[in-house]
Amino acid sequence: xxxxxxxxxxxxxxxxxxxxxxxxxxxxxxxxxxxxxxxxxxxxxxxxxxxxxxxxxxxxxxxxxxxxxxxxxxxxxxxxxxxxxxxxxxxxxxxxxxxxxxxxxxxxxxxxxxxxxxxxxxxxxxxxxxxxxxxxxxxxxxxxxxxxxxxxxxxxxxxxxxxxxxxxxxxxxxxxxxxxxxxxxxxxxxxxxxxxxxxxxxxxxxxxxxxxxxxxxxxxxxxxxxxxxxxxxxxxxxxxxxxxxxxxxxxxxxxxxxxxxxxxxxxxxxxxxxxxxxxxxxxxxxxxxxxxxxxxxxxxxxxxxxxxxxxxxxxxxxxxxxxxxxxxxxxxxxxxxxxxxxxxxxxxxxxxxxxxxxxxxxxxxxxxxx
Amino acid sequence: xxxxxxxxxxxxxxxxxxxxxxxxxxxxxxxxxxxxxxxxxxxxxxxxxxxxxxxxxxxxxxxxxxxxxxxxxxxxxxxxxxxxxxxxxxxxxxxxxxxxxxxxxxxxxxxxxxxxxxxxxxxxxxxxxxxxxxxxxxxxxxxxxxxxxxxxxxxxxxxxxxxxxxxxxxxxxxxxxxxxxxxxxxxxxxxxxxxxxxxxxxxxxxxxxxxxxxxxxxxxxxxxxxxxxxxxxxxxxxxxxxxxxxxxxxxxxxxxxxxxxxxxxxxxxxxxxxxxxxxxxxxxxxxxxxxxxxxxxxxxxxxxxxxxxxxxxxxxxxxxxxxxxxxxxxxxxxxxxxxxxxxxxxxxxxxxxxxxxxxxxxxxxxxxxx
Numbered sequence: 001x002x003x004x005x006x007x008x009x010x011x012x013x014x015x016x017x018x019x020x021x022x023x024x025x026x027x028x029x030x031x032x033x034x035x036x037x038x039x040x041x042x043x044x045x046x047x048x049x050x051x052x053x054x055x056x057x058x059x060x061x062x063x064x065x066x067x068x069x070x071x072x073x074x075x076x077x078x079x080x081x082x083x084x085x086x087x088x089x090x091x092x093x094x095x096x097x098x099x100x101x102x103x104x105x106x107x108x109x110x111x112x113x114x115x116x117x118x119x120x121x122x123x124x125x126x127x128x129x130x131x132x133x134x135x136x137x138x139x140x141x142x143x144x145x146x147x148x149x150x151x152x153x154x155x156x157x158x159x160x161x162x163x164x165x166x167x168x169x170x171x172x173x174x175x176x177x178x179x180x181x182x183x184x185x186x187x188x189x190x191x192x193x194x195x196x197x198x199x200x201x202x203x204x205x206x207x208x209x210x211x212x213x214x215x216x217x218x219x220x221x222x223x224x225x226x227x228x229x230x231x232x233x234x235x236x237x238x239x240x241x242x243x244x245x246x247x248x249x250x251x252x253x254x255x256x257x258x259x260x261x262x263x264x265x266x267x268x269x270x271x272x273x274x275x276x277x278x279x280x281x282x283x284x285x286x287x288x289x290x291x292x293x294x295x296x297x298x299x300x301x302x303x304x305x306x307x308x309x310x311x312x313x314x315x316x317x318x319x320x321x322x323x324x325x326x327x328x329x330x331x332x333x334x335x336x337x338x339x340x341x342x343x344x345x346x347x348x349x350x351x352x353x354x355x356x357x358x359x360x361x362x363x364x365x366x367x368x369x370x
Numbered sequence: 371x372x373x374x375x376x377x378x379x380x381x382x383x384x385x386x387x388x389x390x391x392x393x394x395x396x397x398x399x400x401x402x403x404x405x406x407x408x409x410x411x412x413x414x415x416x417x418x419x420x421x422x423x424x425x426x427x428x429x430x431x432x433x434x435x436x437x438x439x440x441x442x443x444x445x446x447x448x449x450x451x452x453x454x455x456x457x458x459x460x461x462x463x464x465x466x467x468x469x470x471x472x473x474x475x476x477x478x479x480x481x482x483x484x485x486x487x488x489x490x491x492x493x494x495x496x497x498x499x500x501x502x503x504x505x506x507x508x509x510x511x512x513x514x515x516x517x518x519x520x521x522x523x524x525x526x527x528x529x530x531x532x533x534x535x536x537x538x539x540x541x542x543x544x545x546x547x548x549x550x551x552x553x554x555x556x557x558x559x560x561x562x563x564x565x566x567x568x569x570x571x572x573x574x575x576x577x578x579x580x581x582x583x584x585x586x587x588x589x590x591x592x593x594x595x596x597x598x599x600x601x602x603x604x605x606x607x608x609x610x611x612x613x614x615x616x617x618x619x620x621x622x623x624x625x626x627x628x629x630x631x632x633x634x635x636x637x638x639x640x641x642x643x644x645x646x647x648x649x650x651x652x653x654x655x656x657x658x659x660x661x662x663x664x665x666x667x668x669x670x671x672x673x674x675x676x677x678x679x680x681x682x683x684x685x686x687x688x689x690x691x692x693x694x695x696x697x698x699x700x701x702x703x704x705x706x707x708x709x710x711x712x713x714x715x716x717x718x719x720x721x722x723x724x725x726x727x728x729x730x731x732x733x734x735x736x737x738x739x740x
Contacts, residue, residue: 168675168716175676175684218670218710219651220687256627257650280627281589300588302541310545317590340588346538 007140013075017247017273019334025363026074031342032067033079050095060130071356082149088119106161113180118191131202146204150211151188151229185229193236208249215254234270251275263289278340283321294334301339304347308354315358377510383445387617387643389704395733396444401712402437420465430500441726452519458489476531483550488561501572516574520581521558521599559599563606578619585624604640621645633659648710653691664704671709674717678724685728
């Protein structure tokens, strides 16, 4: 480890994840190191491709720190992709210009499923090297978040071979051959757990599971094919490192209706923090789960297209919707401010300044006023 | 009117919409007259284009009746598009092959918004002619449903000019210039209400408002920019024709989390029936609204890719999730079986037979067993 835990100078994010008292509401932004930043685009141009960027620890470190140079964000997130694990399984990940991710070898029949195996973590060494490099570069400024796609979300891409608007292939397999789907998910859960634990070993101080496509499932199918496998991942995670708890965040896009199930201690994800997209009322969500987990979210990323004063007003509304972390009974709720989805490449970077200032300033103000 | 109300031979759908006793659960399928049917593709080829099909009452009648010739569906739905109203406003709707709808003149600035007006309904005469023609052809077999896009959903397409995956333009206007957005929505609400009333005058026996893109809005924005304007439409509707109540269905895709708000009598949509997509648990939804409205839905359309026995089992599960319409207190709930979204063009048509048989057969069986 490059830094002892005691050297972490801003642990506001970790404290909010664990529902401890904080001076203000911490924030970070999903995809904060990304195409909306000209300095990111410059580094990517040097790297030649997205995977060239992600597989080179020096480049990954450079772009991970770029947004932190601009704004006092409260966490860094490893620059990588949610699909590194199936790439390491040999499916051949690539990113074509203007397109999303694509697998050269999608998993569409019994033979392809039979060939799947938990990958040798050595093939993902570039990720762990990046984690170590970023920790060194951060030098204790803020915590570093590691991440992976959820077993179900990985399966969507593995079967479809790319993004989809109807998930026809993966859902056909799910309904017609649930045995094959369960085998894929079982392997994915083992692989993701090992992968996240290796990130923790390398220095990740929190981990996040992106269930980006959980929300496309039917209600009953979500529990069986997404939540159950996310839970398996979380249950296998190392939850302590460097003398601190390593919080785990689970984000199911489109999963607001399932919040109670995701947050349930006995049958839910088992996460410390549940991420919400912008369609869910944050204050209502907090009441529904009664602060049994912390919540992360949930400004509509499209708000950042509006003028800075609108951005600030909408950000304050999210902070107020959650309300004071301290409850009348003396316990604390936890709120990590974030967008409800990744920041858009079309975001004017200067609007982020208004966001950060509003969240930090208004949450401090509310704590002092109450 | 071509048929007196007394001649309607199957009113099961209308009765379920109004929470009256029925012998079985009625069903119809969103986009039931569509590309998954070879006979539809043949008619469309003769018509030359989608709009050529939709604007010709003889063709529209032919394709509307095609699914009813195959299966004993309990309602017909006008063959048309949700975007006919902005087309009549002069925005120039077209459908490019393999693409979705596109407007030649999107509404993106103050000048374009200022030019918008409620269209002369004469420009939509082809729709009302189609309604009359379909009623004659149906000859009382089942009721005919008319429809439109919701004010918000129309606005999405009007501003974006086409489908979108981030709704950047329409949300930018919403957040940066809410005054312009309210003006568009106000005009849309007036136009949609007049349009649906003219469909009712022409013979539509129920109407449905498709809020296909309500689910992309942030929680608070949904109430202000979608639900409030859907309510305005519904409040202006003629609710009686031919001696019967004309039920109104409101479907917000992705709106399951807002079900109580949509169903609220005083501030909600004001609909008789609320449609649900497949991500919401139907039985749970029924309990949440305590049968204050009927519910329509909500099988995942992807289930139809699975073998017929799986289709039948999943359909039975939806019927059982709703439960017996008759409550212990003697009142009735209403369930109209449907998919949670339009039927996919990739659906094997023969799988629909298994669906219809399972819904009709199992719902009769459950009524007789209890």
